[in-house]
Amino acid sequence: MSARPSLPVSLVLGGALVAALTAAALLSLVWTPHPFAAIDVANRFQGPSADHWLGTDQLGRDMVSQLMAGARTSVAIAFVAVVLGGAIGTALGLLASAVGGIVEDAVMRLADFSFAFPALLFAIMLAAVFGPSLANAIVAIAFINIPVFARVSRAAANQVWTREFTLASQVAGRGGFAITVDHILPNIAAPVIVQATIEFAVAILAEAALSYLGLGVQPPAASWGRMLSEAQTLLYLAPQLAIYPGLCIVAAVLGFNLLGDGLRDITDPRLSRRP
C-alpha cells in the first residue's frame, strides 16, 4: 500500500473542500433544513439553535438553507460558464495550433487584447448594456474564460505537434482535423482540466462579485454575493450575516485552487515529485 507515492496535500484538501461544496449544492436540490427563501420576520436575527443551525438573517430566513442554495447557484453558474468558455477557448487554441500562420497570430492577438481589460469590468459592462440576469452573468464569465483556455490549449497543442507520432499520423494520410481530434486533444486533456479547475475558482469569485453588485442572479434565487451585500448595512448589528457567506466564498475558491494545484502536480511530468 505504502509503495504508491502519496497524494499531494493540496489535492486531498482541495478535493475535500470541493466535494463538500458540490455535495451541499446537490443536496440543496432535494433538501434544505428550511425553505431557503421563506421569510419569517418574527424570528429574525436569531442565534444558532437546534432549529436554525447558524441562526436567521434580517428577514428571518434560515442561514444554512440560504448558504446551501447559494452553493448551488455558485456551482451551477461556474460549471456552465467554465464549460462553455473552456470549450470555445480550447477549440480556438487547437485551431490556432493546427493551422498556424496568420490564423494562429490572429487568435493569439485577440486573446492578448481581451487580457488587456479586466474580466470583471467586462462583466459589469455586459450587465449594464443587457441588464442584470443569470444568463448575462454566465455569458460574461464564460467570455472571460475563452482567452485563458485558448492560450493554455494552444501552448500544449504546439508541444504535442512537435512529437513524432503526429508526423507518423500525417504519413498515415490523416488530415489536420483528424489528428487534432485523435491525438492532440487526448494529449492536452490534463493541462486543460487543471486550468478548468482553477478557472472554476475564478468563476465562483466572479459570480459572487457580480451578485454583490446586483448584476448576477436576481431574488429570490440565493447567492453568496448577494447575501454579502445585504449584510453590509448590518455589519455592526449582525456581523455573522456577512461572515458566513464570506467564509463560504473563501472555502470554495481555496478548494478549487488547491485541487487545481494538486492535479497539476500529479499530471505534469515536468514537475518531478520528491521521492
Add this chain to the structure above:
Amino acid sequence: MTLDSPILSVDAVSRRYRLPRRTLFGPAPRLAAVQDASLVVGRGEVLGIVGESGSGKSTLARMVMALERPDGGTIRIDGVDPHRCGRAELTKLRRRMQMVFQDPFGSLDPRRDIGWSVAEPLLAASGLAREERRSTVLDMLGRVGIDPDAAPRYPHEFSGGQRQRIAIARALVTRPALLVADEPVASLDVSVQAQILNLLMDLHEEFGLSMLVISHDLAVIASICDRVAVMKSGRIVETGATRSVLTAPAHAYTKELVAAFV
C-alpha cells in the same frame, strides 16, 4: 510508366532552412540542409543513405514523404510528384509510401492502444469495414512478431524493440510499395537491432517492398542494402553498389567512413 521504372526518383532536390537573424539588419542566414541531391530507388530495391549527423538525411526523407516542401528539384513516387499533385492524389499516394521513425518511444501516441495506432493508416485510406480492419491489423501484428492479443495494450507496456515492431506493422498495414526507414534501429540494443533488420528483410522479400534505409551506421547499411548513397553536408557525394562502395570507395569522405568502419 513501365514496370521497371523506379518506384522513387529524387532529382536535384534542395532544401534551405531560414535561421534566426543574428544581426538586426541584413538578411536572415540560411542553412542548406540538402543541396542538389539526386537518387533513384528501383522496384524491390533497398537503397541505403549513410552520412554523419546533420548531413541532411532526415530532411531528405521528410521531403520524400511529403512532410516538407523542397525549395527546388522534383520528387516522383510511382511517377507522381507528391508536392505538385492534388490532395486526392496525395491521399492515394500516401498508401503507397510509409515511414518508420528513429524513436519508437516518440512515434506511437501514448494515449492510443497499439491496435488503434496500427489501424490508423487504414482509417485514412477508408474503404475497409471495421471487422476487416481489425483482422488486417491483427494479422499484421502477428507478422512482425507481436502477439495479436496485445492489441488493446498501450505503448508504455512494450520494450523499444517491440515498439519498433509495432511501428513497422503500422507502416506496412496498407501494403505500401515504398518504405522509408529513418534510423530504424539507432535507438535499440545491438542484439535487438539484428532482429529488427532481419524482420525488415523478411518483409522486404515477402511483400516485394522497396526500401530507403537511412543510417549513420555502415554496419546496418552493409547488412541490408543493395546500393548505398553517401551524404555529406547536404550533398550526395557517392552512390553505388554497397559492396563496391565498401571495398573501393571513390570519394575521400567515403574512404574515411570505411576506414573507421573496418
